[in-house]
Amino acid sequence: MSKEKPSAPQGMRDFGPDEMVRRNYIFNTIRKVYEKYGYVQIETPAMEKLETLTGKYGEEGDRLIFKVLNSGDYLKDLKEANAAEWDSKKATRYLSEKALKYDLTVPFARFVVQYHHQLKFPFKRYQIQPVWRADRPQKGRYREFYQCDADVIGSDSLINEIEFVQIYNEVLNNLRLKPYVIKINHRKILSGFAEVIGGQAQLIAFTVALDKLDKIGKEKVLEELRTKGFTEEQLNKVNSILDIGGSTQEKLSFLKKYFENNETGLKGVAEIEKVFTVSQELGIQNGELELDLTLARGLDYYTGCIFEAKIIDSGMGSISGGGRYDDLTGIFGMPGISGVGISFGADRIYDILLAQNLFPDFNENKIQFLFLNFGDEEALTSLKLVHELRKNDIRAALYPDPAKIKKQMGYANDIGVTNVCTIGSEEIKNGMIGIKNMETGEQQSLSMNDFKSKYLS
């Protein structure tokens, strides 16, 4: 290829008509469930002030924020400050004051603080919008992707967590994404572990290592913690945690004993237990909801229950995450307001549905009647009928150009219309209309009046 082909930026995609139909199916399915549970929709801008986003996602997250270059002479301040020796981090605040949003939760927290005087709490909102991450793209990972968030803010009740389990169940069932598992854990259980072990300062290192248990195994986890400075005594205590297995009930009773003298851990256990028992009463099956003590989740702001949903054997990472954050609005100057929310990754759901052939047929989007164009005179008659059909909310169209009939038929076939209608000079003379069903190939001739009484009200 001698010339550079035009293309979208790395990790960002175009969506053709077929893809949009499928994507809207996902969005609508999720939207319907959210609305049924009483969530209302909002949107926030593509960009936020850089200061709104930085520091909310941990060091790794900050690195992945897409910064937007200032307009105008963005080097002016740097020149005046003699900034030649600066590193890029120091120079950033002079070069960029806006950034593409990294998720929907933090902009929502900003929204809540900004409009709290006119919001009614508990405020239940949903939001379906793209977010951007300057990540290395790979399978199931894009630089621009859609999140479908639902959050409740201003309510401490565990009812919210329990409802999110219901929402997960309903959305995943409606999309026919089975089998799935909703993993649940509690930040206070993780904190409790850290307190018992005596490595409170190393909570982060501990949870990060714990998170890898599935992937790298027990020995490697212990090894990693050893290099992070955990003593042998601490490692022994970690060891007994890593061995926890069995049913959720067994895990819970182990934890109750383990946290005998630890208030934080006990609180976490009690909350998880309640979510489990009530969910079961509401029909959640064994295996659909699982206490996963290795579930950590990176986002720094979670403080209570944390969720993750996975489609078993999909070869895809989690398609949804979420949790409770007690003080997200605190960083914007409004402390003491608790929130909890979840987020579906629409693009990963799309990939799984496509790979497993789980999209339904979308016939209702097809054109019902395509009228062939036999020339200006004949087309006018067709156009009037098309107009009538459209008035009756029937999808109809006239081929705009008097092209060869073979070409028009080919077009009808390619875009998948249901029926082709012919009104040429013959038909006009006899007051007839030809209808061909493109699927069966059947062709019939109807009088105009029969056609109208059959399809028009």
Added chain:
RNA sequence: GAGAGUGUAGCUCAGUUGGUUAGAGCACCAGAUUGUGGUUCUGGGGGUCGUGGGUUCAAUUCCCAUCAUUCUCCCCA
């Protein structure tokens, strides 16, 4: 931020142990069928083999660099 793979027609790819005019399937256009598609048949257009440099009598093929892209780790939806 670290590592690996791949760049040949619009798409998916074959091929050349370095040697005259670089192939297939699909897609596209035309005809067989001048008012009838999806099947079939015939014909056609389209590539300086990602880009730059090196080795060589000769490079699409070997070497180096560069860019693009895919995947893995990190992290995450």
